[in-house]
Amino acid sequence: MSEVSHSDTVRQDAYLRVAVDHLPYGIALFGADLRLVVANPTYAQVLALPETLVREGTSLDEILLFVARRGDLGPGTPEILADQRRRLITTQPTTLTQRLSVLGHYIEIHTSQAPGGGLVISLADVTDRAKAETALEQINHTLEQRVDDRTRALTLLNAELEKARAKADAANHEKTRFLAAASHDLLQPLNAARLYTSTLFERTRGTPMADLAASIDASLNAVEDIMSTLLDISRMDSGALKVTRSNFNSLDLLKKVEIEFQPLAEEKNIDLRVVGASFLVRSDRMLLARVIQNLVSNAIKYTKPGGRVLVGCRKRGETVRIDVIDTGIGIDSHQHQLIFTEFSRLEQGARIAQGLGLGLSIVQRILAALDHPLNIESIVGKGSRFSVTVPRIAQSEPVAAVQDNPAARPESRLAGLQVLCVDNERSILDAMSGLLENWGCDVRVATSLKDISQANMLEGWVPDLVLMDYHLEQSSGLDAIEWLKQVAGGQLPAILVTADRTNAVRQLAEARGTAVLNKPVKPAALRALITQVTRRG
Template sequence: MIDPDAPLQEQLERQARIIDALVRRANRQHEIGTSAYSAFQSAIALQGQVWAKTRDLERAANELESVRHERERTRKNLSDALSAMEGGFALFTNGRLEVCNDLFQSLLPDVQPHVVPGLGIEDYFDALTQSVHVRSTEGRLRSSVSKARGGPVGASVLSFVIELSGDRWFQFSLQRTSDENVVILQAEITGIVRQNRLEKESLIDRQAHYLQAAFETMSSGICTFSEAGEVILHNTRFRELLGLPFTLVQKGTQLSQILDYMRQKALIRDAADVDFDAWADRIGRQDSFRKRIRHAGGRVLDLHAHAMPDQGFMIDVKDVTLESRATEMLEKRVEERTAELTRANRRLTAQYEAQARVEEELRLAKERAEAAVSSKTRFLAAASHDLLQPINAAKLLISTLRDGLEGSPLARTGERLDGCFMSIEHLLHALLDISRLDSTDAALTPSDVCLGTLIQGVIEDQEPVAAKKGVRLDWVPCSAFVRSDQRYLMRSIQNLVVNAIQYTDPGGRVLVGCRRRGSTVVLEVWDTGLGIGLEDQKRIFEEFARARNVPFGSGMGLGLSIVERTCRHMGHKVRVRSKPGVGSVFSIEMAMVPGTRSASPEEGALVRAGGDSAADLIALVVENDADVLFATTQKLESWGASVLGASSTEEALGLVHDIGMPPDIVLADYQLDGDDTGIRTIEAIRAATGVKVPAIMITADRSDALLRRGAEIGFAVLTKPVQLSRLRPLIDWKTRWQAPDPPAAATATDKSRP
């Protein structure tokens, strides 16, 4: 191991490295597991001797120059110590074999010639893996060498196990002891491996007994098979369920033999159920499968086979006879029930088809009814202008006639004639309102409406009627705003007030007001009239329905129907509380909306403007109906106005050109001949005169589009038949109170009752 012919300093350095490797090996010995170094117990006993020799070597190193024979003795002692070790030892310096003992050198006979000083550590392991005496390695030779050479000094031992021929086992341990040195220790662990093997086999045997005992307690039949299909373990229940003899299910019996026996004895009714090849194929492809078989003894067995981790498989057999019978009974009941349901389904299908035919007939009837309603609505809308024109003319003529008959014996006749036409007007308005509300394409226009303004307008209209009948009409101002259609909400309030006055005897009282309830407001109309019985309160909102205690000829029963339809379309709630002989309370509940709005100039002016003063002004009336034009002219002239009558825009422009000055006010019908309209007339007069002449549109058109157009251009809108109580104040306000050139004219809507 040490060349005596080498220089003294080199011999000392080599001895120091050998001593250092032995010392480090002894110091690190406790880091190696006891199982790995149990074979080195004798070497451990020599630890004290190694330390003593080490001290001797250290002293010899200091005296080497003078005592040469001490160096030889020390080298001999080192060689003896290495030879006395039970395991192999090798020291590699800079990847080359520096020193080793005989056991390390002679471990593998075919590798021994190569184990000489200077052998590379990689070359040694290459020869190790190629040796014919090596049966298996852990596959970590290269990685262990790299970690040992590149790891820090004193790092933990890296070890791996190699199996040699003859069932011998060695543990190789590598450790880096310095920057250049790597120590390899070989420890034979054959005894440990064999002992572990025996313990493992014993443990497996005990586990087999435990497993067998567990199998015997199971209610299911269990049998395990090896990869080759041989019986390993089974319980008694497996043999009993399948009806197999005891000798047939011993360890080592092939599954194919068991299946052949069952086939020969006809233990299974269906021969295909005991096909071994099919079983093996399904287990190999699916890892498990289930099969229900019928035993010759009448039992129904549920068989479950699944693969085991060791490539074998296990078969689990359960007796499911009761469950199968219950299932069969249930299936039979299901079949019977299915048959019943099928028959019921046929009946229902026939009924459904009959119902579908009825629904289709109803749908067609509904479409025809809707078409009829739409046709009626279109007809009434188209005919409303022609219907209202003569009524409007008649009202104007009757008003003029009554003024001329005042104080004469025929004054009473004129008054009755006026009442008759008023009833016709009310009925016509009610029919038009109901037609529009019932129309499938009816579109109310919701907006923010001030209830106080609507109530005030209704009260002003009905005060003369109430006073004439001797009924006290009171109202409580209200500033709440709601979201509703202004025109139809006003119609509803007007209908309730008119009914209250109509069915209240002279000396009675009618009160109109609002109550706030959280986020809602309830408009109420109280009266001390006839009252309504409980049996009539549910039907009074239907068309032509009246209470039983109402005198004959007091109305057609359409007013409350309009109220109900309006509230239903707008989402309001209408209610009635009444007691015969005491009175009634009709209420409309609406959601409030935030908002404040001052009264429009026209609303305030209509109250202030007088209706009895002389109308000293020039009025231009444009109307294509000769009767209406004549009646309007007569009425305006009776008020003291100078009237220019025209039937078209061109004729109106000619009259204005003839007088050489703009008129004081223009009263125009919306629908003139051809494509001529009142809007065109108003715009043409203003353009020709250069003056924004006040204008009022008198029309049967009730569309919101016309109201918006009037607000844009600057003209008021009154619907036919015109109310003279509205027309006179509006003319006075337009000609006396309105500013000469307002930025935007307001719109006065017709507030006449239907």
């Protein structure tokens, strides 16, 4: 039985030796006396040891001294280096080191103290792995360098872009300032010219000269529309368009639009009506009014005499839909997007009315800023409906509006109305006084409050209405109105007549209860607003 066991043991040892010899790692076992018991061929191959140093019984010191003398343990005295290495691996339970041999191979050496004494050393040639790690480290370093270079480049680019943006912002700011000055300086003489031609037309009504005056007025009106529209588009594109939302009555806004466009509709023999109920909505009052004004203006422009334009509002869930409906020429469904393109006009529309095709472009820009949807329904030859949807503010049920037939209203009676006109442009005062006097008004004019005071203009004469420019030499027109109210000792109807079209001026005027009329003044709109403000008619 013992012979069988011994045989099995020998066979197992042989198997184990074969297995160790074929391992890809170098393996060596040293006894308690630190002499070699066994080592596989890979051990000798990796350490490049001569055959005499891998024989059984070779001491560890001999092997260490050999590799130290060869330079594998680094610079220094071989004996000292070998002794240091021996003491390290015999006193530590385990060690793991990686060295570059003089043959140019990276060797990873692992030592471990065996149970009962002795030492196990395993080693591997990790040259390929070390090179891969070195290459990867180099790649990482290169990538980091490239990232750093790219970051610096992006930083420089961002700095250049910031400079360019600042320069563009400054240019836009300067352009906005220029446009504000240009709109005032250009619209002032145009305002005087329109007032003069309106006076000339009314004084020569029924004569051949009236047709000439009407033609001049139409040309000036076209110039005004083009200038105003281009200035508005430029302000929007330069970022000067600011949205200020508030709650207001939708029907009140539509009624003001009706007052403004009723004279134009009557001139073309078009029935303009506003219907609907009162709803509290939330939007920018000035910008929404501009949208409705442009839509109504287009509706009247492209509706033939005898046609109708209906403006109304109705509740749609949590919103209010404002409709502008006309019996005009209509628009083909394939051309709906085209009408919003700048300087684009449909052939049939161009034959009916003059223009540059900018009104609906402004409408689209404003509605985009307000985030209000616009819907179009149109039938060629029958008419169109433009619908703007705005948020509704919850309130009690709206009260139906009293239907007002503009055609049935008596003509405004302005005869005897005492009007004080204040403007720093003498030509505008002359033109305005001529127009108002032709309507039968008692007019007095001044270029400043100082003129009024020095001429004792208000002694024994109290104005029923003040038409005030905004940009005066010594004060703003709104402050001048407040001073006149104190002098008059009570309520004094006033209209701010200004070429300044900014929201800030309009909002300040509304806060003080003063109506605003932009230059160039349309005589029909002026007459309608005077009638409304003074409640005469």
